[in-house]
Amino acid sequence: MQKVLLISLLVLSQHAQAQVIDGKALFAKNCAACHQVGGTGIQGAFPALKGNAYIQGDPAAVIGTVLKGRGGMPMFASSLDDANLTLVINYIRQAWGNKGLPLRAEEVQAVRSQSGAGDVVEQANLTTVH
Numbered sequence: 717m718q719k720v721l722l723i724s725l726l727v728l729s730q731h732a733q734a735q736v737i738d739g740k741a742l743f744a745k746n747c748a749a750c751h752q753v754g755g756t757g758i759q760g761a762f763p764a765l766k767g768n769a770y771i772q773g774d775p776a777a778v779i780g781t782v783l784k785g786r787g788g789m790p791m792f793a794s795s796l797d798d799a800n801l802t803l804v805i806n807y808i809r810q811a812w813g814n815k816g817l818p819l820r821a822e823e824v825q826a827v828r829s830q831s832g833a834g835d836v837v838e839q840a841n842l843t844t845v846h
Contacts, residue, residue, distance in 0.1 A: 739807025742800055746792065747808070755812040762788070766812035775819050776827050778805055783824075783833035793833040798824040 744753065747765075751757050755766035765771050771778060782805055785791035792801065802821040809816025827833075 737800065737803065739803035739805075740811070742796070742804040743807050743811075746796070746804065750789070751808075755808065755814075765808050766814065768814070771808055772814050772816035775805075775817070775823060778809070778816075779819070779824050779827040780831050780833070783828055783831060791833070793828065798828065 743751075750762040751765050752762075755764060757764035757766075779801070781789070782801060783791060783793040796804070798821045801824045802819055805824070806818045808814065810818065
């Protein structure tokens with residue numbers, strides 16, 4: 717009986733770990749088609765994020781851009797909650813040799829409420845593919 721219980725707990729633990737979403741996975745699902753997996757962008761269409769001073773600079777500006785979109789970039793205010801926005805923004809600020817300081821979800825929440833980018837999305841309405 718104890719052996720069955722231990723095996724069950726192990727399986728549940730592995731399943732929970734598999735569902736953890738990280739910034740890299742969110743980037744791959746939401747951003748990589750345009751900005752490319754390596755952050756190099758597509759010249760003349762989508763800017764490179766690798767080495768981009770804007771991405772590494774003012775956190776509020778980056779948060780606002782991701783929330784509201786810019787140029788041909790879609791807005792993510794209605795499809796990603798503050799926790800997921802924080803994960804993906806922290807990923808792009810620190811991937812590919814970028815040196816942007818990490819953000820906290822509270823910073824994303826503050827910019828969202830100040831920018832008029834919409835309410836925090838409900839879990840049931842979250843999407844991770846654009």
